[in-house]
Amino acid sequence: xxxxxxxxxxxxxxxxxxxxxxxxxxxxxxxxxxxxxxxxxxxxxxxxxxxxxxxxxxxxxxxxxxxxxxxxxxxxxxxxxxxxxxxxxxxxxxxxxxxxxxxxxxxxxxxxxxxxxxxxxxxxxxxxxxxxxxxxxxxxxxxxxxxxxxxxxxxxxxxxxxxxxxxxxxxxxxxxxxxxxxxxxxxxxxxxxxxxxxxxxxxxxxxxxxxxxxxxxxxxxxxxxxxxxxxxxxxxxxxxxxxxxxxxxxxxxxxxxxxxxxxxxxxxxxxxxxxxxxxxxxxxxxxxxxxxx
Amino acid sequence: xxxxxxxxxxxxxxxxxxxxxxxxxxxxxxxxxxxxxxxxxxxxxxxxxxxxxxxxxxxxxxxxxxxxxxxxxxxxxxxxxxxxxxxxxxxxxxxxxxxxxxxxxxxxxxxxxxxxxxxxxxxxxxxxxxxxxxxxxxxxxxxxxxxxxxxxxxxxxxxxxxxxxxxxxxxxxxxxxxxxxxxxxxxxxxxxxxxxxxxxxxxxxxxxxxxxxxxxxxxxxxxxxxxxxxxxxxxxxxxxxxxxxxxxxxxxxxxxxxxxxxxxxxxxxxxxxxxxxxxxxxxxxxxxxxxxx
Numbered sequence: 275x276x277x278x279x280x281x282x283x284x285x286x287x288x289x290x291x292x293x294x295x296x297x298x299x300x301x302x303x304x305x306x307x308x309x310x311x312x313x314x315x316x317x318x319x320x321x322x323x324x325x326x327x328x329x330x331x332x333x334x335x336x337x338x339x340x341x342x343x344x345x346x347x348x349x350x351x352x353x354x355x356x357x358x359x360x361x362x363x364x365x366x367x368x369x370x371x372x373x374x375x376x377x378x379x380x381x382x383x384x385x386x387x388x389x390x391x392x393x394x395x396x397x398x399x400x401x402x403x404x405x406x407x408x409x410x411x412x413x414x415x416x417x418x419x420x421x422x423x424x425x426x427x428x429x430x431x432x433x434x435x436x437x438x439x440x441x442x443x444x445x446x447x448x449x450x451x452x453x454x455x456x457x458x459x460x461x462x463x464x465x466x467x468x469x470x471x472x473x474x475x476x477x478x479x480x481x482x483x484x485x486x487x488x489x490x491x492x493x494x495x496x497x498x499x500x501x502x503x504x505x506x507x508x509x510x511x512x513x514x515x516x517x518x519x520x521x522x523x524x525x526x527x528x529x530x531x532x533x534x535x536x537x538x539x540x541x542x543x544x545x546x547x548x549x550x551x552x553x554x555x556x557x558x559x560x561x562x563x564x565x566x567x
Numbered sequence: 568x569x570x571x572x573x574x575x576x577x578x579x580x581x582x583x584x585x586x587x588x589x590x591x592x593x594x595x596x597x598x599x600x601x602x603x604x605x606x607x608x609x610x611x612x613x614x615x616x617x618x619x620x621x622x623x624x625x626x627x628x629x630x631x632x633x634x635x636x637x638x639x640x641x642x643x644x645x646x647x648x649x650x651x652x653x654x655x656x657x658x659x660x661x662x663x664x665x666x667x668x669x670x671x672x673x674x675x676x677x678x679x680x681x682x683x684x685x686x687x688x689x690x691x692x693x694x695x696x697x698x699x700x701x702x703x704x705x706x707x708x709x710x711x712x713x714x715x716x717x718x719x720x721x722x723x724x725x726x727x728x729x730x731x732x733x734x735x736x737x738x739x740x741x742x743x744x745x746x747x748x749x750x751x752x753x754x755x756x757x758x759x760x761x762x763x764x765x766x767x768x769x770x771x772x773x774x775x776x777x778x779x780x781x782x783x784x785x786x787x788x789x790x791x792x793x794x795x796x797x798x799x800x801x802x803x804x805x806x807x808x809x810x811x812x813x814x815x816x817x818x819x820x821x822x823x824x825x826x827x828x829x830x831x832x833x834x835x836x837x838x839x840x841x842x843x844x845x846x847x848x849x850x851x852x853x854x855x856x857x858x859x860x
Binding site for chain 2: 284298456481
């Protein structure tokens with residue numbers, strides 16, 4: 275029975291090879307699909323960030339606006355590369371792994387067939403054994419049973435041999451595909467990361483070139499336009515309104531002048547900005563403040 | 568009232584500056600935090616893939632085992648860099664953006680204070696106006712009211728001036744921080760991607776070096792060890808069992824030989840692998856097969 279036993283372990287090793295492949299390819303497939311999905315989620319989030327940066331850019335002055343827009347464009351380009359990464363992972367990594375389902379099913383069917391043929395051999399051997407013990411002298415029946423054993427044995431050998439070839443081809447293809455799939459995975463990732471480095475290097479330079487002072491000048495100019503204080507010029511669309519409230523200009527101003535004396539008289543009181551209360555009091559009664567201080 | 572009006576639009580522009588900053592920094596903060604979380608999810612998934620690859624490696628022959636382990640190690644290294652990316656994004660991008668909450672709150676409080684002081688000025692002006700119309704000759708009361716207006720006006724100017732400085736500082740800091748935060752973001756991303764390129768380049772070479780033939784030889788040797796068919800050597804741990812089943816070796820073998828004649832007699836029938844049923848039948852009755860064919 276050692277051939278039968280040997281064939282038994284043989285089939286078991288084959289089954290094991292296919293089962294391991296099925297298990298690991300299946301797990302790899304679902305993990306790599308999940309990895310790809312997470313990459314797609316990251317791309318989505320970065321796309322939101324791009325839109326947010328464009329919105330933000332539109333509320334800023336030209337310098338920062340251009341910088342933020344450029345940053346948004348670069349970030350969008352990286353997401354385009356990430357999208358290409360996702361598509362390539364699906365096509366060159368996940369799809370080939372999925373195909374293994376069919377391939378494994380087919381190999382499993384061949385193993386099953388081999389087991390069936392092998393079981394028939396055992397059955398024929400057992401039948402012959404029984405006949406030999408029951409009717410050892412019945413040559414025609416024994417001879418027929420021996421022929422059946424022979425046929426079953428040849429059948430089993432042939433099927434096992436075919437299976438060996440199938441498993442050999444399966445294993446060879448599996449190893450080749452593993453190498454190919456992971457080489458593709460690594461290449462896809464590498465290309466994406468290299469593109470990202472390229473884009474971000476240029477983004478970094480854009481950010482370095484950002485002119486803060488120019489932007490601040492724009493901001494201050496806008497504020498001055500609204501304040502109207504640096505050159506005491508009236509607000510746009512306000513027809514020749516004086517820089518002081520009309521009530522003060524009419525009567526209160528004289529009162530103020532009479533109280534603030536020469537310290538105030540040199541400047542436009544309503545637009546006064548260098549004269550806080552302390553200064554005002556100090557000008558009015560310097561000795562008191564100093565004594566009290 | 569033009570100064571009051573001007574101050575009004577001034578405060579509105581300031582409020583707008585702070586509101587825009589609050590809105591956009593808030594959105595950027597939550598989006599970048601989400602981006603970082605998605606990156607962390609991708610890292611987690613890749614970590615699972617690493618464990619899966621190690622498991623898989625352990626079921627493979629030495630060549631593929633070493634290749635898969637090396638791939639797993641490299642993938643793990645990329646995740647270490649991704650982890651560093653996540654930590655740096657949190658520390659240098661998200662935390663500074665979060666700090667804006669406090670900064671904006673403080674600036675808002677100053678704007679509120681400014682508005683309160685400004686409202687007091689308007690109240691004093693209105694009071695003076697009423698007094699002027701009610702009792703235009705009551706000089707002491709009018710004078711006192713004028714002084715109150717003057718004080719309120721100086722107060723408002725001072726506060727507005729302080730606010731201008733605060734907003735200027737706020738804007739300057741905001742622009743500086745934007746440049747800094749995004750430069751840091753881009754640098755962190757760039758460093759991560761560059762490291763990934765570095766690691767994957769080496770991984771790619773490892774995969775290229777993989778020796779499929781050597782691995783297949785190991786697989787075939789294992790299969791041979793189990794088959795015991797290439798040299799008809801007995802299975803390990805099977806003490807001198809013949810390569811044919813004991814029953815066949817005892818009696819059936821002679822029967823087989825008598826039936827299969829010379830075609831079979833030259834080989835060990837039970838370990839026969841080059842003689843499928845067709846060949847066997849063909850040897851027995853070549854003409855019938857050929858005529859039938």
